[in-house]
Amino acid sequence: MNFRELVERNRTRRKFDQSKILDARILVDLVELTRFVPSGANKQPLKYAVTADPGLCAEIFPLLGWAAYLKDWNGPEEGERPTGYITIMLDKNIADAPGCDHGIASQTIMLGAVEKGLGGCIIATVNRKKLARILDLPDNLEILLVLALGVPAQKVVVESLPPDGDIKYWTGDDGNHHVPKRSLDELLVGCFPKE
Amino acid sequence: MNFRELVERNRTRRKFDQSKILDARILVDLVELTRFVPSGANKQPLKYAVTADPGLCAEIFPLLGWAAYLKDWNGPEEGERPTGYITIMLDKNIADAPGCDHGIASQTIMLGAVEKGLGGCIIATVNRKKLARILDLPDNLEILLVLALGVPAQKVVVESLPPDGDIKYWTGDDGNHHVPKRSLDELLVGCFPKE
Numbered sequence: 001m002n003f004r005e006l007v008e009r010n011r012t013r014r015k016f017d018q019s020k021i022l023d024a025r026i027l028v029d030l031v032e033l034t035r036f037v038p039s040g041a042n043k044q045p046l047k048y049a050v051t052a053d054p055g056l057c058a059e060i061f062p063l064l065g066w067a068a069y070l071k072d073w074n075g076p077e078e079g080e081r082p083t084g085y086i087t088i089m090l091d092k093n094i095a096d097a098p099g100c101d102h103g104i105a106s107q108t109i110m111l112g113a114v115e116k117g118l119g120g121c122i123i124a125t126v127n128r129k130k131l132a133r134i135l136d137l138p139d140n141l142e143i144l145l146v147l148a149l150g151v152p153a154q155k156v157v158v159e160s161l162p163p164d165g166d167i168k169y170w171t172g173d174d175g176n177h178h179v180p181k182r183s184l185d186e187l188l189v190g191c192f193p194k195e
Numbered sequence: 196m197n198f199r200e201l202v203e204r205n206r207t208r209r210k211f212d213q214s215k216i217l218d219a220r221i222l223v224d225l226v227e228l229t230r231f232v233p234s235g236a237n238k239q240p241l242k243y244a245v246t247a248d249p250g251l252c253a254e255i256f257p258l259l260g261w262a263a264y265l266k267d268w269n270g271p272e273e274g275e276r277p278t279g280y281i282t283i284m285l286d287k288n289i290a291d292a293p294g295c296d297h298g299i300a301s302q303t304i305m306l307g308a309v310e311k312g313l314g315g316c317i318i319a320t321v322n323r324k325k326l327a328r329i330l331d332l333p334d335n336l337e338i339l340l341v342l343a344l345g346v347p348a349q350k351v352v353v354e355s356l357p358p359d360g361d362i363k364y365w366t367g368d369d370g371n372h373h374v375p376k377r378s379l380d381e382l383l384v385g386c387f388p389k390e
Contacts, residue, residue, distance in 0.1 A: 003310045006198065007303060008231045024386055032379050036203045036353065037302060038317055041263060042362045044377045049385030056387050068236060089384070099319065100340075103298020107232060108202060111306075115198045122233055124294065135385055145295075158231065167237050182239045184227045189284070190244030190330055191219055192251050 001115070010110050011158070013119035014067055014177070015080045016150030022084040022118075024052040027149070030112045031086060034105045045095035046105055046144075049135050051085040059134055060085050064146060065125025069168040082120065082148035087131065089141040102144045109147055119152035161186075196310070205305050206353070206374070208314035209262055210275040211345030217279040217313075219247040222344070225307045226281060229300045240290035241300055241339075244330050246280040254329055255280050259341060260320025264363040277315065277343035282326065284336040297339045308344055315344035356381075 001009070027050035034046065051057055061082070066075030076082075088105060090098045106122045113120055128143045137143070155176040161167065162180065169179040196204070222245035229241065246252055256277070261270030271277075283300060285293045301317045308315055323338045332338070350371040356362065357375065364374040 003201065003307050004228060007228050007307075010231070010233075012233055024388055024390055028379070028383065028386060028390065031383055033199060033202050034382065035376050035379060036205070038205075038207055038305070040319065042364055042374060044362060044382075046382065047384045048382055049387075050383070051385075051387045053387040087385075098295075100293075100295050100298030100301065103295030103300075104302040105298075106295065107299040107302050110233070112198050112202075124235065137384070141384065167239060169237055179237060181230050184223070184230060187229065187239075187241070187243055188223065188226055188245070189242045189332070189336065190246075190282075191223060192244075192246045192248040193219055195219055195223065 006111055006114060010114045011119065011156035011179070012121050013150070013152040013154065013156065014121050015076050015152070015154035016082050017153045018079050018081050018083055018150070020083060020151040021054060022052045022149065024050055026116060027052055027084050027086055030109045033108050033112050037104050037108050039101050039104070040099035043095045045091050045098060046101055047089045047091050047141055049087045049089070051087070052083065054083070056134070057081070057083060057085060060131065060146070063127035063131050064123050064148065070171065073171070080153055082150045084149040086147040086149065087135060087143060088145045088147065089137065089143050091140055092142055093140045098144060106145060106147060113149055117151065118149050120147055120149035122147055201306055201309060205309045206314065206351035207316050208345070208347040208349065208351065209316050209372070210271050210347070210349035211277050212348045213274050213276050213278055213345070215278060215346040216249060217247045217344065219245055221311060222247055222279050222281055225304045228303050228307050232299050232303050234296050234299070235294040238290045240286050240293060241296055242284045242286050242336055244282045244284070246282070247278065249278070251329070252276070252278060252280060255326065255341070258322035258326050259318050259343065265366065268366070275348055277345045279344040281342040281344065282330060282338060283340045283342065284332065284338050286335055287337055288335045293339060301340060301342060304342055312346065313344050314347035315342055317342055
């Protein structure tokens with residue numbers, strides 16, 4: 001699989017095969033990848049907690065916001081829920097702000113997960129107070145994101161944007177999740193020399 | 196090359212073989228990768244400008260801050276400078292803030308560049324006003340980062356942190372660039388179940 005195939009295969013996943021329990025070691029290996037990613041001023045202020053324990057995963061699940069555009073859907077049903085979580089934190093003893101380090105780390109972890117046949121969702125809507133209590137975090141660790149992971153159980157289809165430019169994703173009658181993505185022409189505002 | 200090898204090979208590069216002029220098409224292909232990356236609420240608010248034109252690259256170069264920890268070095272000399280730039284912008288008509296989308300996009304572009312034998316540096320210290328003028332940007336586009344790219348011409352070595360925990364990189368007597376990276380033990384603050 002070349003890199004472009006990996007990037008295209010890395011779709012946001014919100015339904016999983018919950019019978020496929022993950023080994024925490026797989027999640028630790030994904031965190032280890034982040035040792036080698038760029039970090040603003042090389043500060044490396046991010047910390048991680050990994051959770052593959054089914055009981056703890058069940059405690060974390062209700063603390064997460066799922067798919068704001070799907071108004072009639074409050075997240076995956078029992079049986080379709082994530083089987084692992086990686087919580088990404090900022091260590092405020094190291095830096096006041098993460099810059100875009102958490103984006104760099106999240107994408108690296110997600111691409112690594114896809115290579116292993118997993119998939120997931122980067123979640124920023126998190127009940128941080130409760131999650132910090134569950135993970136028993138010290139005050140210097142601020143939760144930035146939770147990556148929900150598992151073996152994907154829903155097909156995701158990339159679509160062109162409709163004529164009105166609406167970027168809201170939807171679930172089709174086919175049961176697939178459809179996600180409109182902007183065209184290259186829309187993203188590229190300058191090219192020198194002109195092609 | 197598996198994904199971990201790609202991530203490890205992706206070191207921040209600040210010296211290039213300036214004789215190797217890039218084809219703008221390579222940079223456009225890297226931007227195209229970002230069509231398929233996650234984006235907060237799927238807004239996809241980032242825009243890109245690519246520059247492989249040597250004259251324009253020479254105009255952009257002095258607008259960038261290089262390697263704050265190397266006090267006696269103001270950036271690569273003529274002959275070692277980047278041969279391409281990708282400027283990443285936020286389209287404020289789409290979103291007020293980028294979240295960590297620019298980190299996701301930057302790392303994806305950098306990994307794609309490494310697969311093609313290129314390398315580079317994510318630069319946040321940018322004379323945004325002058326660069327916006329050079330690129331003739333409308334007011335709704337806010338420059339977030341500049342990715343400097345080229346064919347690498349310096350070896351980069353990952354090191355363990357010294358006992359005092361200093362994360363500053365340095366250039367060795369060997370001419371190589373040495374970068375201390377935190378250990379997995381330091382990054383991982385929780386693992387459930389315990390390994």
